Amino acid sequence: MNRIVVCCVAAALAVAAVACSNPQATENRDTAAATTTGSPVPPPAPGTPVITISGMGYSAPITVAPGTQITIVNDDEVAHTVTSRTKGLFDVHVGGKQRAVLTAPSEPGEYGFDCTYHPAMVSNLTVK
């Protein structure tokens, strides 16, 4: 009986040690990534707005409410941007195989955007 208790305590301690060390490791990795590619962005939750970039093109245009956080998922190896054609409204850089977040403008409207690096990449964001 005592042996079982000891085993359980040891197992619990091992789990606790792993639980304690994991967040720190993640934090270190995040910090390292932040210096080179910007803040890591978690995978988009189901049902949240996403603009996917793959094959040098954007996914279908989306419509969102003002101020919505849109996850940009870049499936290409190369970096892209989501840059408003109206200068200065938004300009989000997303590295190859990275994610970024675009906050939709607060004013309803049609917002055309393109990629700074690949001007042939064009799409549209509707805010209403």
Ligand SMILES: [Cu+2]
């Ligand atoms: Cu591009």
